[in-house]
Amino acid sequence: MSKDNKVKIKVDELNLWYGDNHALHNITADLYENKITALIGPSGCGKSTFLRCLNRMNDLINIVKIDGEVVIDKKNIYDKDVDEVSVRKRVGMVFQQPNPFPKSIYDNVAYAPLKHGIVRKGKECDELVETSLRKSGLWDEVKDKLNQPGTSLSGGQQQRLCIARTIAVKPEVILMDEPTSALDPISTEKIEALMLELKKDYTIITVTHNMQQAARVADYTAFFHLGKLIEYDETETIFVNPNNKKTEDYITGRFG
Numbered sequence: 001m002s003k004d005n006k007v008k009i010k011v012d013e014l015n016l017w018y019g020d021n022h023a024l025h026n027i028t029a030d031l032y033e034n035k036i037t038a039l040i041g042p043s044g045c046g047k048s049t050f051l052r053c054l055n056r057m058n059d060l061i062n063i064v065k066i067d068g069e070v071v072i073d074k075k076n077i078y079d080k081d082v083d084e085v086s087v088r089k090r091v092g093m094v095f096q097q098p099n100p101f102p103k104s105i106y107d108n109v110a111y112a113p114l115k116h117g118i119v120r121k122g123k124e125c126d127e128l129v130e131t132s133l134r135k136s137g138l139w140d141e142v143k144d145k146l147n148q149p150g151t152s153l154s155g156g157q158q159q160r161l162c163i164a165r166t167i168a169v170k171p172e173v174i175l176m177d178e179p180t181s182a183l184d185p186i187s188t189e190k191i192e193a194l195m196l197e198l199k200k201d202y203t204i205i206t207v208t209h210n211m212q213q214a215a216r217v218a219d220y221t222a223f224f225h226l227g228k229l230i231e232y233d234e235t236e237t238i239f240v241n242p243n244n245k246k247t248e249d250y251i252t253g254r255f256g
């Protein structure tokens, strides 16, 4: 599919069960560095479940059983000697509903880097907060009110604050689970522009129900159906010339 791209995450024969519900079936895919990959498919097909496998978020659910490998930079993140907290630091996540901590704008960004010892309090931390807010396109809007609560911002600003918070711990991969579905069109446009900017430094995997969004921002698109990865290719191929009839039916709105 793309000889020139560097593989960042190699998923191999990944299966997941919620109790008896076999939710992901034998998923194998290479996800590429500095690209945006969109996960699409009808509700309940396993997009979010797959996304959460990439930073071991499903480990938090006790009925989950996972089989197979998710290799990031040559190391399977499900190996026994891998600590899931360190995985979540390398693979950050942004959720559908902006969820700032009940803290100031500054502390929302500074909290995790201080906790993980990435920076010390004072100038070093101030600089990281500023850089992270600049990268998330929020600095100019908040620089004069860093002590105000994060929750005092608009929904779109809160989502960019959550992105700044994710960036601040210096991840390599950013997972986004329907990052704009709770936002208005203008905030959505800003987040999409930000995603295109961020992919220069990060590998981005995003779940979206919005086909236009996948077509606008994603380099690659993966179509899931009933827990199976039906088709995965360059976005243009998926939208213009899909190989699988199910993909075509989905993107032309025949089901889902």
Ligand SMILES: Nc1ncnc2c1ncn2[C@@H]1O[C@H](COP(=O)(O)OP(=O)(O)OP(=O)(O)O)[C@@H](O)[C@H]1O
Binding pocket: 018, 021, 023, 041, 042, 043, 044, 045, 046, 047, 048, 049, 050, 061
């Ligand atoms: N925490 C959970 N406990 C038990 N079953 C779950 C859990 N989360 C998801 N499932 C089940 O796993 C399957 C896949 O769900 P998932 O949320 O991954 O789909 P999705 O494609 O992201 O759906 P949507 O687009 O509606 O968010 C569904 O059958 C769902 O009921």
